[in-house]
Amino acid sequence: MLCLRVVLALILLAVAVLSAFPLGAPAREKVKASERAQKFVQDHVAKLRPLEVAVNLAWWKAQTTGKDEDFQEKEKAQNRVDEALANPVAFEELKSIKKEGGIDDPILAREIDLLYLTYLEKQVDPALLKKMTAISNKVEKAFNVFRARVDGKEMTDSEVRKVLKTSKNSERRQAVWEASKAVGSVLAGDLRELVKVRNEAAVKLGFKNYHQLQLFLNEQNGDDLIKLFDELDDLTREPFRAAKKEIDAKLAADCGIGVEQLRPWHYHDPFFQESPAVFAISLDGPYAKADIPKLTQDFYASIGLPVEDVLARSDLYEKPKKSPHAFCTDIDREGDVRVLANIVNNEMWMSTMLHEFGHSVYSSKNIPHSLPYLVRLEAHILTTEGVAMMFERLSKQRAWLEKMGLKVGDAKAFDETAAKVLRNQLLIF
Known part of the structure; x- marks a missing residue:
């Protein structure tokens, strides 16, 4: 009992002392x-x-x-x-x-x-902000609704890519490629004006140009970025040249021309961002009759990151005037996450779906709602892209395809082709 009285007395003394000496100035500040x-x-x-x-x-x-x-x-x-x-x-x-x-x-x-x-x-000046938004909106709309037109027929983006991937007729390839690039003449004037007003706004904010401003807003150092790409260029220049030499030889042989006659339309990707499909076997074969949305759903469910709700809200197939590409977007940071895609049955779109739904599970769906609204998103654009690119690689891995129930005819040829394509993708940047 005596001990208890002593403890209570000490507590009361401590309270009295703290009351007599409130928070110091630094703490109050x-x-x-x-x-x-x-x-x-x-x-x-x-x-x-x-x-x-x-x-x-x-x-x-x-x-x-x-x-x-x-x-x-x-x-x-x-x-x-x-x-x-x-x-x-x-x-x-x-x-x-x-x-x-x-x-x-x-x-x-x-x-x-x-x-x-x-x-x-x-x-910046509100009028300048509105001008930038108006021009940007106009450019975006024109790009989205544009479709290549060849011989009086409108072609979807997937139809353009199919010709560039399969046709051995150089004249046909050129006609389709040039038609797909006609969007440049549609956008050129407005795009130049957009660059001008964006740079004007950036300069008013104290930056050299809009590019420098965007790097700052994304918390990136432009000088470090250039050094990184210079280093990557040094490390990959010779491997890239060797890979391109192999690709060029196969592309030329497919079209019955010399390597020196190759032109941009002889490559399979309109922007030369993907490795041409010129190796032992096509990676598209296993996906020809696959249900790509279901494969996406089943895979993410199998790793404990279900995406059924995202699929239900998404817009996944081609239609007129729709954006021809793919993205994942978080509408409200409360769970309304959606993916826009333009699926056709090939490996590229399986890879794209894995990529975009990788964004959904990393940047949106699985961030705790206990976090404040402003930080309920990915840590940085580089982290979400890294995660999405990790998932997209699975579409080229035979073990993954077989685990998902897809059949691969020639296993050895598939593995060799996939390895070369993955390597080439890392060399093309």
Whole structure:
């Protein structure tokens, strides 16, 4: 009993001492800084979150329909977001919070850093912001709805790629390739103007050009990036030349021409970003009759990362005026994640689906909702691309195909071809 009385007395003494000596100035300042930062974040999220969801929904609709009215609504929604972020009073408060520091919560401090980058980009003349958005919207729409036209017939992107992958007729290949590149003349004037106004905005913000601004906003050092690519070029130049020599010889033989006669339309990918299919066997064979969405669903379920809900909201097949490419987007950071694709039954689209749904499981679906809205996304664009590229490689691995129930005819030829294609993809950048 005596011991208990002593303990209670000591506790009361400690309370009295602490009451007599409140938090020191540094501690009070930290509390004040955190409260100020938290208020800014709360006000921002309350105002911007519904605007961001609205612009994401408008963007998705425009990408899937290509309609004029949908792109107009997308532009209006983006202007509303830009107007809110361009508020100079809010930006001054944000700069002050960031400069003073003293925020003891690392997540809250990160939110402030992200907001600073988000607001910074919009601190230019509102008329210039609207001009950039209008031109960008126009370019995006024109690119999305464009289709190559050959002999009076409109061709989808997959039809263009099929000709470039299979035709041995150089004249046919040239006609299709040039038709696919006609989008350049459609976009040229507006694209040049977009470059001009973006650079103008970047200079007003204190950057050399728009490219430098974007690197800064993505927290990347341009000089380090150039050094990295210079090093990669040094390390891969000779292996690339050897690989291209082998590819060129096979492409020329397929079309019955000399290597010196090869032109851009003799390569299989319109942008020379993929290794041409010129090796022992086609990697497309096992996917000819495969259910690619189901394979995607089954694979991600098998590793404990189900994507059925994402598939249900996605737009996966070709249609007129729809964006011809592929992407994954998070509409609300609350679970509404979607993928746009243009599936045909080949290895490229199996790889693409694994890639895009890799984004969904890394950048969106499996981030805890306990995290604040502003940090409920990937750590960086490089990390999400790294994860997606890891998953996309599975489509070229025979063990994976067989595990997923697909049959590979000539195992040895498939493995040799896949190894060369994977290696060449790493050399082409």
